Amino acid sequence: MNKKLQVKVAKTAGFCFGVKRAVNLANEAPEKYPQQQIHTLGPIIHNPQVVNRLNKMGVKQVDRISELEQGVVIIRSHGITRQLTQKLEQHPDLTVTDATCPFVRRAQKIVAEMSEAGYQVLIFGEPDHPEVAGLISYGDPQRTLVISKPADIPAGFFTKPKPSRIALLAQTTQSQQLYNEIALSLLAIKGELRCFNTICTATSDRQSEALELAKSCDCMIIIGGRNSANTNRLHELCKERQRASYHIETAEDLQSEWFIDKQTIGISAGASTPKWLIDEVLKSLQNLS
Amino acid sequence: MNKKLQVKVAKTAGFCFGVKRAVNLANEAPEKYPQQQIHTLGPIIHNPQVVNRLNKMGVKQVDRISELEQGVVIIRSHGITRQLTQKLEQHPDLTVTDATCPFVRRAQKIVAEMSEAGYQVLIFGEPDHPEVAGLISYGDPQRTLVISKPADIPAGFFTKPKPSRIALLAQTTQSQQLYNEIALSLLAIKGELRCFNTICTATSDRQSEALELAKSCDCMIIIGGRNSANTNRLHELCKERQRASYHIETAEDLQSEWFIDKQTIGISAGASTPKWLIDEVLKSLQNLS
Numbered sequence: 001m002n003k004k005l006q007v008k009v010a011k012t013a014g015f016c017f018g019v020k021r022a023v024n025l026a027n028e029a030p031e032k033y034p035q036q037q038i039h040t041l042g043p044i045i046h047n048p049q050v051v052n053r054l055n056k057m058g059v060k061q062v063d064r065i066s067e068l069e070q071g072v073v074i075i076r077s078h079g080i081t082r083q084l085t086q087k088l089e090q091h092p093d094l095t096v097t098d099a100t101c102p103f104v105r106r107a108q109k110i111v112a113e114m115s116e117a118g119y120q121v122l123i124f125g126e127p128d129h130p131e132v133a134g135l136i137s138y139g140d141p142q143r144t145l146v147i148s149k150p151a152d153i154p155a156g157f158f159t160k161p162k163p164s165r166i167a168l169l170a171q172t173t174q175s176q177q178l179y180n181e182i183a184l185s186l187l188a189i190k191g192e193l194r195c196f197n198t199i200c201t202a203t204s205d206r207q208s209e210a211l212e213l214a215k216s217c218d219c220m221i222i223i224g225g226r227n228s229a230n231t232n233r234l235h236e237l238c239k240e241r242q243r244a245s246y247h248i249e250t251a252e253d254l255q256s257e258w259f260i261d262k263q264t265i266g267i268s269a270g271a272s273t274p275k276w277l278i279d280e281v282l283k284s285l286q287n288l289s
Numbered sequence: 290m291n292k293k294l295q296v297k298v299a300k301t302a303g304f305c306f307g308v309k310r311a312v313n314l315a316n317e318a319p320e321k322y323p324q325q326q327i328h329t330l331g332p333i334i335h336n337p338q339v340v341n342r343l344n345k346m347g348v349k350q351v352d353r354i355s356e357l358e359q360g361v362v363i364i365r366s367h368g369i370t371r372q373l374t375q376k377l378e379q380h381p382d383l384t385v386t387d388a389t390c391p392f393v394r395r396a397q398k399i400v401a402e403m404s405e406a407g408y409q410v411l412i413f414g415e416p417d418h419p420e421v422a423g424l425i426s427y428g429d430p431q432r433t434l435v436i437s438k439p440a441d442i443p444a445g446f447f448t449k450p451k452p453s454r455i456a457l458l459a460q461t462t463q464s465q466q467l468y469n470e471i472a473l474s475l476l477a478i479k480g481e482l483r484c485f486n487t488i489c490t491a492t493s494d495r496q497s498e499a500l501e502l503a504k505s506c507d508c509m510i511i512i513g514g515r516n517s518a519n520t521n522r523l524h525e526l527c528k529e530r531q532r533a534s535y536h537i538e539t540a541e542d543l544q545s546e547w548f549i550d551k552q553t554i555g556i557s558a559g560a561s562t563p564k565w566l567i568d569e570v571l572k573s574l575q576n577l578s
Contacts, residue, residue: 058542187469
């Protein structure tokens with residue numbers, strides 16, 4: 001093993017504002033509601049290790065509302081559907097703590113307001129992502145659409161003779177460049193295009209810094225849940241610039257052969273990766289070198 | 290002179306909807322108000338020959354409101370400022386006929402509504418054009434700005450920490466491509482970008498067809514007032530594709546040496562060029578060949 005292994009950790013690695021807030025709310029819940037069972041509906045954030053730690057503290061994950069009878073339920077950081085929120089709030093024996101990221105909440109409100117005002121709403125995001133499932137539920141089903149690339153825009157948008165009113169927004173962890181491309185392809189449409197840049201700067205800042213690191217390092221390690229969309233995207237982006245890029249969940253996933261003949265290792269981590277997981281990886285890398 | 294001079298006239302050459310409407314209103318005015326002096330405040334359209342014909346019919350151009358004492362005043366196709374409109378309407382001895390193009394009127398309303406709603410309004414256009422002077426007058430002077438290229442956007446727009454609310458619209462005769470470039474450079478700003486595509490399709494259709502003609506012809510003749518912004522732009526665009534492109538106002542401006550060794554001549558004309566001026570040019574070209 002190379003004795004001079006130099007490790008650089010991105011300043012923007014790990015918890016974003018919304019995740020930090022959600023995890024704090026979950027950490028405080030057992031003390032705040034000492035007599036009650038604490039639940040999260042779905043994983044509170046997309047990090048299995050954090051979810052596991054919370055479980056040991058008594059914060060239990062359930063996947064269906066039917067599993068909830070009483071106690072406290074925490075709404076996860078990336079939000080749930082409007083219908084589920086209503087069911088939870090109307091439940092007579094449940095106390096609801098909303099840990100939805102305020103930036104996601106803002107995007108949900110935009111979908112609701114634009115639908116209400118009669119706009120055709122376009123959500124740029126991954127159709128299967130829970131945040132997007134939440135967002136779309138706030139829109140009029142007849143006039144709300146999820147697109148993940150310019151080609152997903154229905155051809156009818158470009159042939160309508162009358163001026164259209166279109167509202168565009170994005171899943172908070174999406175790429176600014178693709179958002180721009182989608183907006184650009186809509187600009188020629190006669191009428192109004194209302195663009196809400198709901199992309200969280202934490203995501204773009206993290207991506208930019210990781211890409212800079214990937215340029216200057218021999219190897220990139222991206223730490224985060226395999227179910228975390230922003231971690232996966234961070235890894236894909238780095239991989240394009242630095243072939244020796246690896247996505248791990250914990251220090252145990254590190255493989256010593258990755259570092260043969262390497263001198264500088266760059267580290268970044270998704271928005272839902274806690275500091276202690278990053279620290280464990282750093283410790284393991286020190287032992288390797 | 291080449292005996293086989295072939296002339297192709299663009300289908301989109303000449304009067305657009307708004308100009309046709311304005312000239313009709315001016316033509317009808319002397320009959321509608323037989324006992325009154327008819328005026329236009331500034332040229333009704335940007336074509337000296339049409340203005341001259343109307344003058345002979347008794348429709349007199351004045352350049353200042355102080356020159357108006359009584360009678361009928363027609364507001365020109367590209368609009369005037371809000372302040373001037375109010376003065377005209379409040380004048381006890383004037384009857385106002387509004388010949389503002391409905392598409393320009395729509396853009397004026399957008400500036401007023403967006404300013405009222407607190408948006409920073411960006412007007413993409415030529416700062417000195419009368420249409421733009423009209424548009425800007427409907428905005429809050431503190432929050433309404435004219436830009437003619439992406440570099441005109443104040444640097445502060447990109448450094449503001451808080452989400453901004455920006456409304457973008459365009460002078461009706463502007464280029465779609467430059468409009469897209471300006472919108473694109475604003476998309477990364479956090480907050481809301483509300484894009485109103487107020488560019489008239491007549492302008493873009495005319496430009497596209499003239500460019501196609503310029504490709505297939507040996508020489509391009511663009512007919513229109515020297516004070517007509519859309520005619521000047523049409524000529525500049527054609528000149529980029531076909532060096533032998535000439536901007537004329539009337540048939541008298543044609544020079545026979547332009548057509549030496551030429552076989553196909555393409556003709557287009559600005560939105561304010563009447564059919565009779567185009568016909569005169571065609572007649573002169575027939576005599577040449």
